[in-house]
Amino acid sequence: KAGVTQTPRYLIKTRGQQVTLSCSPISGHRSVSWYQQTPGQGLQFLFEYFSETQRNKGNFPGRFSGRQFSNSRSEMNVSTLELGDSALYLCASSFGSVNPGNTGELFFGEGSRLTVL
């Protein structure tokens, strides 16, 4: 079955611009989580959406936002980009709950690598 798809894979922006990243989850998965990965901080949780509602949120400023559509696809937006926003942004999908038939495992995409100049 198809995995998690993230677009674009690479992008370059300048300070002050905004960016929108897209994530298509595995078919049947209703939860989409976003993480930021940097060499110094590792993976840090941004937020999680389940059935179009933000269910969990990390400690990132309001410049980072997201949404989820009825087909479970998700987008995240970063406004007023800063140099420190340069990172690999990873999307992960899951069923969103732990049942006897699944472990709640997160399946990650390959990420969108953002460079801010």
Added chain:
Amino acid sequence: QKEVEQDPGPLSVPEGAIVSLNCTYSNSAFQYFMWYRQYSRKGPELLMYTYSSGNKEDGRFTAQVDKSSKYISLFIRDSQPSDSATYLCAMSSNTGFQKLVFGTGTRLLVSP
């Protein structure tokens, strides 16, 4: 201080060696413990997950959790060059695994 601490490495071993990877944590609310493997330019993939304390074995991999010491380990037996990757520990205090707290990862290099 970070909630989860992990030595970044790199850890270099010869093929066939036993590898030990470790993480310490400070949040006693963590109940679910995971190890992810990440190859270069790829997303992380789940290797092992463990609930609470104890050991879990899957092929060449063994995960151990010691909640009293707030210490988790991943052992890789008979390491292979294909095991060369970054290994990330991750933890969660809820049942959905959605909000994970990750270590920064240990880079492992297995030479033939």
